[in-house]
Amino acid sequence: MRTKIGIICLLTILIPTFLFISSCARPMSTTSVETDPGAGTSADGLTEEEIKAQEAAKKAEAERQRKLSEEQLLSESEARTQAAEAAAVAFTNDDIFFDFDSTEINGDAQQLLMEKADWLMTNPAVTIIIEGHCDNRGTTAYNLALGDRRAETAKAFLLNLGISGSRMTTISYGEERPLDNDESEAAWARNRRAHFIIE
Amino acid sequence: MSKTFRKFMYGIVLPILFLIIPGNSAGDVKFIDITKPYMRKIPIAVPYFKPVTGETVETETAQAASDLLSDMLTFTGFFKLLDRGAFLIDAENFGIIAPNINFPNWTTVGAELLITGGISIEGELMEIELRLFDTVKQTLLIGKRYKGWVKDQRKVMRKFAGEVIFQLTGSRGIFDSRLAFISTGSGHKEINFCDFDGTGSRQFTSHKSITLFPAWSSDGKWLAYTSYVKGSPDLYIKNISENRGVVFSKKGIQISPAWVPGKFELAAALSFTGDQEIYLLTGEGKIIKRLTKSRGIDVEPTFSPDGTKMAFVSKRSGTPQIYVREMDTGRVERLTFEGRYNTQPDWSPKGDKVAYSGMRDGQINIYVVGLEGDPPMQLTMDQGDNESPSWSPDGSLIAFSSTREGPSRIYICTAFGTDQRRLIKLPGQQSNPRWSPSGVID
Structure with a gap:
């Protein structure tokens, strides 16, 4: 019972307050409605040209927005193309490297080969040559x-990652095509490589 | 005799033995034992040959011919050629036949051997008499008379040099052999030829690609090699003079061919299975059988002269080493144990040794190892990288490539590593010399 009385008391305070606020708000909203339908001159004195200009601006803005979103879409697809191109470039640019007299695929090479396998998975039409x-x-x-x-x-590593053998051919150039003709550890290391070519 | 017939007769060089070798000459004891290391060079005198009429052209040809012969004999590494300026005899006035020779005049200047010559020229034809004397025993060892075209004097000198070497060593020598090698002079790696002494070089292939590993058949008529001309390293088997042959092309590599002595068969490393193994092929390019079986690299076959054994390079023990396979049983034994990188074996023509290149501390040098367990002998040292040894057909010399002067070039040394000298200097770089069998130059 005490709660009911409490709620009633609360409502008796709240409802008039609400009514007061809404009645205060009304005249403002009414004013704004009145300015709207004005043909010829409006309440705030805008000319027909000015209204047309406003509408044109709105249209232009809408158009701009539309174009922007289109451009965004375009640039997104461009970005996608660019990313794909970059991925293809990376695929051919990133050689895997070996130790002297070794054919072992080390950690870095494994990482690169996994990336290459991903790329080959997303580009199933591509066939490659491994040098x-x-x-x-x-x-x-x-x-x-x-080199062979x-x-x-x-x-074999790419085969194990699910790339079909029919998409890959190999060729050895031995020491016939060095990347770097210097006689230094760094140059030798750069030359001990497998290089990937998209056919 | 009709003129045409005479021309025909002179067209071919006609060696005529006109003096019989005296019984008390070298006999069974050879002057030169080419199997012995650190051999003493025999002092030899080759005075200018005598022009019979004394005409200018005759004198000039006589001097040129005696220089040619001197160069050829020096090339063998067996002789110390005596300086003509030190001769006691007036060059214009000395005997060329035994009764007229004052042998002490020659022994005084240190000569143990003497070669005399007389030359007469008629038009474009020449006649040369050449004699080899033992100045100590004062005996004639060989005497020959040749008739031929003046322009063929080099050929005549090669023939006589061959006779001299045969008389002194019992072996036919190298004067009718040539070398195949790779040169980049044209802008591409192509096979080139030159005569045994580096003269007469010419380009053999014109593939405008990467061409490698020339290999002579034992009759000297065929050359097998690898070329990328069709994109991948395929095997080419070519008749040298007849411009015919076959291309063997499978997946992978087709490299390092070597002919089986006396047969139209060759071995080469192929990798169509994904593993590099050595196979035996017919000269028509058909696989007869696989000769090696090990996971890992097997390359560079080379056969013993009787064809019963094959040395090759294998990585089966973890590093590239040279192994020997018995062709009958297939039994394989390891030949090299020192060092971690021994490749490029070439079996000696006498059959008792294998030359190869070995890498120690990053430097590649030429080694020779005996098949009877002798330790390897190092022939080159501290002079750039030295690779790809190839025995001369008589086993007395070894050709190899070296970077001792910067670019890779072809060098020659004796079987014991002495007398190292550059064979040839051409534009570009030269590598992979392969000495032909004897008898490939007429």
Whole structure:
């Protein structure tokens, strides 16, 4: 019972307050309605031209918005294309590297090969050539065989990641096509590589 | 005799033995034992040959021919050529046949061997008499008379140099052999040829690609090699003079061919299975069988001269090493144990040694190892990278490539590593020399 009385008391205070607020608000809203339908001159004295200009501005704004969103869409697709191109460039630019007289796929190379496999998955029509290369320190025939194994090892890794063997061919250049002709550890390291080409 | 017939007769060089070798000459004891290391060079005198009539052209040809012969003999590494300026005899006035030779005049200047020559020229034809004497025993060892075209004097000198070497060593020598090698002079790696002494070089292939690994058949008529001309390293088997042959092309590499002695068969490393193994092929490019079986690289076959064994490079132990396979049983034994990178084996023509290149501390050098467990002997040292040894057909010399002067070039040394010198200097770089069998130059 005491709660009911409480609520009634509360309502008796609240309802008049609300009514007062709303009645105060009304005249303001009424004024704004009155200015609206004004043909010829309006309440705040705008000319017909001015209204037309306003409407044109609105249209222009809408148009601008539409264009913006279109542009955004476009730039998004462009970005997507660019990203795809960048991915393709990365695919061919990023060689995997080997230690001297080694065909072992190290951690960095594994990471790169997984990225390449992802890319190949999203580009199922692409076929690739894997080139095997060596530094010039060893001898010609052995290096050709070593380059062959490097290319084959990279291919086998991609095969294990689900890329079809029919999409990959290998070729060894041994020490015949160095990237870097310097005689330094750094140059040798750059030359001991598998290189990927999109056919 | 009709003129045409005479021309025909002279067209071919006609060696005529006109003096019989005396019984008390070298006999069974050879002057030069090419199997012995650190051999003493035999002092030899080759005075200018005598022009018979003394006409200018005759004198000039006589001097040129005696220089040619001297160069060829020096090239073998067996001789110390005596300076003509030190001769006691008036060059214009000395005997060329035994009764007229004052042998002590020659032994005094240190000569143990003497070669005399007489030359007469009639038009474009020449006649040369050449004699080799033992000045100590005062005996004639060989005497030959040649008739031929003046322009063929080099050929005549090669023939006589061959006779001299045969007389002194019992081996036919190298004077009718040539070398195949790779040169980048044209802007591409192409196979080139030159005569045994680096003269007469010419480009053999014109593939405008990467061409590698020339290999002579044992009759010298065929050359096998690898070229990328069709995009991948395929095997080419070509008749040298007849412009015919086959291309063997499968997936992977087709490299480092070597012919089986006396047969129209060759071995090469192929990788169509994904594994580099050595296979035996017919000269028509058909696979006969696989010769190696190991996971890992197997390349660079080379056969013993009797064809019963094959040395090759394998990574089966973890590093590239040279192994020997018995062709009958297939049994394989490891040949090299020192170092972690031994490749490019070439079996010696006498059959008792294998030359190869080994890498130690990043530097590649030429080694020779015996098949009877002798330790390897190092032939090159501290002079750039030295690669791809190839025995001369008589086993007395080894050709190899070296970067000792910067760019890679072809060098020659004796079987014991002495007398190292550059064979040839051409534009670009030269590598992978392969000495032909004897008898490939007429």
